[in-house]
Amino acid sequence: MNRLSNVLAAALLAGAVSLTAAESPAPKKKGPAPVKGEVSGGLPPDARRLALGDAAPEFKLLGIDGRQHTLADYKAAKLLMVVFLSNHCPYSHAAETRLIPLAQEFKSKGLEVVAINPNSPDGIRIDELGYSKYNDSYEEMKLYAKDAGFTFPYLYDGDHQVAAKAYGCLATPHVFLFDQERKLRYVGRVDDSRFEDLKSVTSHDARNAVVELLAGKPVTTAKTIVMGCSTKWNSKRDDVAKADEKWKAEPVALDLIDAAGVAALAKNSSNRLRLINVWATWCAPCVAEFPELVSLSRRVGNRDFEMVTISMDDAKMQPQVKRFLEQQHAVPSARLKKLLAAEGRGALNYLYTGASSDALVQALDPEWPGPLPHTILVAPGGKVVFRHNGAVDPEVLKRKVIELLGPYYTPEEKR
Structure with a gap:
């Protein structure tokens, strides 16, 4: 099966989404003016907001092709679209499905598209990465662009964020369209939909601006709101550290479970993708892989996903098991x-109390050959969509989970 994104509804990444309106720059002495309707994100004090008619700021940034790119490299183009995108943002992912064909359609007519990743990898919480296999590092930009099929340059600005501040990048995606004189003629979104489905688009704003400019006409709608994942500024690294500390302070719950309880878990009557990992403190591969499983659980923690762990330790080892889980x-x-x-459930960590391993195998996964660790992914309704016996490759598991959950928001998802 391709993906369970139409079944597995997901909430928006906590604190990741910004709904903003582009504004003119404020007087220099006072700093940038506040942005109307801003929910989160915003700009640092040393950033500016481009106004319509402003000249395109210079930049010198490393592209995924390994060379430095500057504004002057694109001086021959009739129109230049500088668009801020990112590896991790589902809004960006959806917009790219329209942006890539737009760039291809109008390239021969004089449009040049240059994408810039504004995000600092140090400013992104792990739970903001739940819609992508990749983070926003330079090296992973290469992988993401290949997967996404980018046909335009993709430049990295995450270390110093000079371009993001010069252009006033509020979120990804954020479009800045310049005419042949490199004056700003359109600023805002790619279009009005946050979904992958082209039918969900009712206003093709960036495309309309390109068509009008190429026809020698003024842009009818020159400003639109910017909808997407807020720019991850370097200054947010303290927030990332605080989130980590808060996570570490959360109490751990451990309950006992028998074969009947395991069978109920395997049926998965929830609407969430359920990862079930069977392990033990005396199992070296189990202990070695456990941190990566927790990391994955955190990564997709704001999506419809849950990780259940079942310890095969002796019941008298309950204090030691809980201590390990706390660590x-x-x-x-x-x-x-x-x-x-709301479902009347508490713990997601369990200690198996049954004497029979056979009963556990039959209750959980009859195809499990017996050794530890054993990991399965169970879709809503109880179908096992992935299984692995032995230590699982964390990259393979992460890719499978993201594939099943999907990289986009869907109309079924809750805001």
Whole structure:
């Protein structure tokens, strides 16, 4: 099966989405004016906001092709679209499905598209990466652009964010369209949809601006709101550290479970993708892979996903098992805790009490050959969509989970 994104609904990444309106720059002495309607994100004090008619700021940035790119490299183009995109943002992912064909359609007519990743990898919380296999590092930009099929340059600005500040990048995606004299003629979104489905688009704003400018006409709608994932500024690294500390302070719950309880988990009556990992403290591969499982759980913690762990330790080892789980910070996200409470559930970590291993195998996964660790992914309704016996490759598992959850928001998802 390709993806469960139409089944597995997901909430927006906590604190990741910004709904903003582009504004003219404020007087220099006072700094940038506040942005109307701004929910999150915003600009640092040393950033500016380009006004319509402003000249395109210079830049010198490293592209994924390994060379430095400057504004002058694109002086021959009739129109230049500087668009800020990112590896991790589902709004950006959706917009790119329209942006790539737009760039191809109008390239022969004089449009040059240059994409810039404004984000600092140090400013992104792990739970803001739940819609992508990649973070926003330069090296992973190469992988993401290849997967996405980028046909235009993709430049990295994450270390110093000079271009992001010069252009006033509020979020990804954020479009700046310049005429042949490199004066700003359109600023805002790619279009009005946050979804992948082209039918969900009702206003092709960036495309309309390109068509009008190439026809020698003024842009009818020259400014639109900017909808997407807020720019991850270097200054947010303290927030990332605070989020990590808050996670580590969360209490860990551990319950006992028998074969009947395991069978109920395997049926997965929830609407979430469920990862079930069977392990033990005496199992070296189990202990070695556990941190990566927790990291994955945190990464997709704001999506419809849950990780269940089942320890095969002796019941008298319960204190040691809980201590290990506490050391690993194996706790659900705040969002998932609320959902579990509404369902009358508490712990996602269990200690198996049955004497028979056969009963556990039959209850969980009859195809499990027996050794530890054993990991399965169970779709809503109980179908096992992935299984692995032995230590699982964390990259393979991450890719599978993202594939099943999908890289885009869908109309079914809750805001």
